[in-house]
Amino acid sequence: MISGCDNNVTVQQHEHATKPSPVSALEQYPQQASDLLNSIRAKKDAASLEAESAQLVILSLALIKEVIVKYPQCTEYLNALSTVATAIASLPLIEIENGYHSDGKLPPFDDPVCYHAKDLVVHPATVQAHARLGLDDQLAYQNAELDVIEVLAHFEQLEQALAD
16 A cells, blocks of 8 residues: 655655845845945945945845834934935935934934934945946045945944944
């Protein structure tokens, strides 16, 4: 006598057990920023770096939402940034510096965590702007590299604040 056995349940259980759980923006950000840094150091073409930095800007917007939940005192400041985040890279570099790095176009804030969260958007947007301009020389790559190194430092501060 031949008998058959349906292993479908076992296969489904195994597939379910091996599916990775979704990774949060907080977990994704440092890896994506490090990948961008490595791409800059490898001197990838400007179009690739522009796309990678744009993705980091989008990811940072998800992180900003998490910051606002935990630090509602940052709401006005970070919402003002969020409304222009994807357009920042299209601005002239001096306008990005004065308006967003130096906060000239943003409302005041009371908590340093707000500033750290803001820079998770502004630095990748600056890299995106540099890439949009072509990254024509070594100095442009160095500036982009410094922006990502700085954003990783801001991320560490923000990660600590969110863990508290």
